[in-house]
Amino acid sequence: MRVGVAGSKESNDCLVTVKESNETKIVIESVVAAFFYDQIKATVEETLKEMEIENVSVTVEDKGALDYTIKSRLISAIKRMTLDV
Amino acid sequence: MINSVNRFIPDNLIAYQGSDEYKNKKRILIDKKQKQLKTVFLNSIEEAFDLYNIKSEMCLSFHHHLRNGDFVIQKVCEVIKERDLKNLHFAPSSIFPSYTNIVDLIKTGNITDIHTNYLNGPVAKTISEGNLSGKLIMNTHGGRARLIESGDLKINIAFIACPVVDKLGNGTGSYGKSACGTLGYAISDLEYADVVILVTDTIVEKIEHKQIDGSYVDAVIQINQIGDSNGIISGTTKLTKDPIGLKIAKECSMILKELGVIKNGFSMQTGAGKTSLAVVKYIRDIMIEDGIKGSFASGGITASYVQMLEENLFDKLYDVQCFDLEAVESYHKNKNHLAMSASQYGNPFENNTVASRLSFVVLGAAEIDLDFNVNVTTDSMGYLIGGSGGHADIAHEADLTIVISPLIKSRIPLIKDEVMTVTTPGCDIDMLITERGIAINPNRLDLLEKLKNSHFPLVSIKELYDITHKITGVPKKILKSSEIIGYVEYRDGSFIDCIYKI
Known part of the structure; x- marks a missing residue:
C-alpha cells in the first residue's frame, strides 16, 4: 500500500498521513478541534478536490496549523505517496 | 446579578463594581496572633498533627516559594491521607504541577475547599472537571493578604516551608540546602494563623537577617529535605528566539522610550x-x-534584574519571590535586593505599596476581549491554567499597564468577543502590543494624544480582532456549562467572575 507523510507535530504545524484506500476517508485529530474542526475538514476536502484525488485515507494530526499549512502538508504528503512507490 | 464587567455573580456574593471601589471601604484588621514565649521543636509532621489536634474541617495554609520543588505540601498531604481527615480547607498561595497528592485528597473528599492565587497541572485539571466538592476561590497576591488580615480567610494551621531556622524559631529562605530566597507570600499566614509551624531541613544557632519572626512561630519541624531548589526555576531563563516575540518585545521597549517613561528614577x-x-x-x-x-524593579525577580542591579542600573530590587537561583543568591548577598511581603507588594489597603509606586508593568494574557478584559485564569476551553497572581494587583496600581502577546497561539485568536474568565478588568489595561499593531485603551486619551503623530502602528482592538480572524478563520463559540465550581475574587474582596465546570 502506498503511503505519504508530511509535516510535524510541532506547535502550529500538523502531521498529515495519506494512504491508498477503497474509499475517501478523512480523520482529524486537532488540539483546536472544538473551534476549527469544520474548517480543517473543509480545507482537506477542497484540496483533494483541487488535486482530483479520490480513494485516499487522510489523517491529520493537527497542533494548531493554519489552513495554508494544512493544505501544503496535504499536497506534499500526496505527492510523496504518488512518487515514492 | 451582573457585575460591572458584565459577568454573572450569585446574589449571596459581593459583585465587582470597579477597581477603585476599595477606596470607599475601610481596612479591616483582626488582631495579629499572640506572640510566643517559646517555640517547640518537633521531629515529624505527625507529631505536629497530634500536638495541635489538627482535624477535619480545619483550614491549612502553605506558601509556594519552593514552587515546583516543594516537598512540604506533599508530605502534609500524606499525613492527612493516613489519618483520613475530611472536609479540609486548603489555602496554598499557589499550586504547582508537582503537588499531585492534592489530586487524590480532592477526589476522596479530604480536601473540599481551596483558596489559591494560581494553579496549574493535575490539580487544576481535576478541579476543572468538577471533582472539588466545595468551591475554588482564586485570589490575587495582594488580595490574599487582605483576605487573611481581615479575618475573611481564617487559617487554623500555617505550614511554612523555611530553608533555615534558628534556635529561637526565626527563619530565612536566603540560604541552606533548599534555599528559595524571599518568603513574601508567607508573611500574612505567619502573623494571622492560629498556629504557625515552620518546616525546615536546616537548623542553625542564630540567623543574622531573619525574614520570619520567631515570636509568631509555635513549632519547628525538622525533616530530611523540604524541597529541591532546582524546582523553583520558573519556566525559562533564556530570552525568546521567536521572531514574533522579539518583534513585540522590541516594539514594547520603543513605545516605552517614546512615551518618556524610561527616565531617571523610574x-x-x-x-x-x-x-x-x-x-x-x-x-x-x-x-x-x-x-x-x-x-x-519588582516582582518575581529573575537573573536579568539581578544583572541590572549589579550593573547599577537600578537602586533596588523589591522581591516577593525569587524566580530563579541567581535571584536567590542575589537576595542573600546584595543588600539592595530586598524582600517584600505580599501586603507590601499589592494589598489594596496597605499604604504606599510597591505596586502603587510602579511607573509601568508589562504583562501577558491568555485571552483579551474587545473591552480589554484579560484572562490568565483559564484557557479558551475553560480549563484552569493559572490565575491572577499579581496580575490584577499591579495592572491596577501601576501608572502604565501594557499587555504583550502574539495575536495567534496555535491557531487560537488572542482577542475574543468575551474572554472565558475575567481575571483583570479592562479598565486597568492601558495598551495591547501585538505583532500586527498596537491597541490603546480608549480610556487613555493621554496616551493616544502622545502617540498620535508617532510611527507606531496604532489600531483599534477591533481591527486586530478582524485581522486575526482573516488569518485563522472564525472560531466556533464554546458554550460554558452552567455548573459553577469556583469564583475569581478581585483584590478588594468583591467577585469579578465565576469559574465553570468543563
Missing part, C-alpha cells in the same frame, strides 16, 4: 516569560545607551 515590573525577558533586555540597552538609572 520603576518597572514584568513577568518571567521568554518575551518579557526580551523586553527587559531591550530596556536595559536603552538605559545603558541613554545613561538612565531606575529606582527599582
Whole structure:
C-alpha cells in the first residue's frame, strides 16, 4: 500500500498521513478541534478536490496549523505517496 | 446579578463594581496572633498533627516559594491521607504541577475547599472537571493578604516551608540546602494563623537577617529535605528566539522610550516569560545607551534584574519571590535586593505599596476581549491554567499597564468577543502590543494624544480582532456549562467572575 507523510507535530504545524484506500476517508485529530474542526475538514476536502484525488485515507494530526499549512502538508504528503512507490 | 464587567455573580456574593471601589471601604484588621514565649521543636509532621489536634474541617495554609520543588505540601498531604481527615480547607498561595497528592485528597473528599492565587497541572485539571466538592476561590497576591488580615480567610494551621531556622524559631529562605530566597507570600499566614509551624531541613544557632519572626512561630519541624531548589526555576531563563516575540518585545521597549517613561528614577515590573525577558533586555540597552538609572524593579525577580542591579542600573530590587537561583543568591548577598511581603507588594489597603509606586508593568494574557478584559485564569476551553497572581494587583496600581502577546497561539485568536474568565478588568489595561499593531485603551486619551503623530502602528482592538480572524478563520463559540465550581475574587474582596465546570 502506498503511503505519504508530511509535516510535524510541532506547535502550529500538523502531521498529515495519506494512504491508498477503497474509499475517501478523512480523520482529524486537532488540539483546536472544538473551534476549527469544520474548517480543517473543509480545507482537506477542497484540496483533494483541487488535486482530483479520490480513494485516499487522510489523517491529520493537527497542533494548531493554519489552513495554508494544512493544505501544503496535504499536497506534499500526496505527492510523496504518488512518487515514492 | 451582573457585575460591572458584565459577568454573572450569585446574589449571596459581593459583585465587582470597579477597581477603585476599595477606596470607599475601610481596612479591616483582626488582631495579629499572640506572640510566643517559646517555640517547640518537633521531629515529624505527625507529631505536629497530634500536638495541635489538627482535624477535619480545619483550614491549612502553605506558601509556594519552593514552587515546583516543594516537598512540604506533599508530605502534609500524606499525613492527612493516613489519618483520613475530611472536609479540609486548603489555602496554598499557589499550586504547582508537582503537588499531585492534592489530586487524590480532592477526589476522596479530604480536601473540599481551596483558596489559591494560581494553579496549574493535575490539580487544576481535576478541579476543572468538577471533582472539588466545595468551591475554588482564586485570589490575587495582594488580595490574599487582605483576605487573611481581615479575618475573611481564617487559617487554623500555617505550614511554612523555611530553608533555615534558628534556635529561637526565626527563619530565612536566603540560604541552606533548599534555599528559595524571599518568603513574601508567607508573611500574612505567619502573623494571622492560629498556629504557625515552620518546616525546615536546616537548623542553625542564630540567623543574622531573619525574614520570619520567631515570636509568631509555635513549632519547628525538622525533616530530611523540604524541597529541591532546582524546582523553583520558573519556566525559562533564556530570552525568546521567536521572531514574533522579539518583534513585540522590541516594539514594547520603543513605545516605552517614546512615551518618556524610561527616565531617571523610574520603576518597572514584568513577568518571567521568554518575551518579557526580551523586553527587559531591550530596556536595559536603552538605559545603558541613554545613561538612565531606575529606582527599582519588582516582582518575581529573575537573573536579568539581578544583572541590572549589579550593573547599577537600578537602586533596588523589591522581591516577593525569587524566580530563579541567581535571584536567590542575589537576595542573600546584595543588600539592595530586598524582600517584600505580599501586603507590601499589592494589598489594596496597605499604604504606599510597591505596586502603587510602579511607573509601568508589562504583562501577558491568555485571552483579551474587545473591552480589554484579560484572562490568565483559564484557557479558551475553560480549563484552569493559572490565575491572577499579581496580575490584577499591579495592572491596577501601576501608572502604565501594557499587555504583550502574539495575536495567534496555535491557531487560537488572542482577542475574543468575551474572554472565558475575567481575571483583570479592562479598565486597568492601558495598551495591547501585538505583532500586527498596537491597541490603546480608549480610556487613555493621554496616551493616544502622545502617540498620535508617532510611527507606531496604532489600531483599534477591533481591527486586530478582524485581522486575526482573516488569518485563522472564525472560531466556533464554546458554550460554558452552567455548573459553577469556583469564583475569581478581585483584590478588594468583591467577585469579578465565576469559574465553570468543563
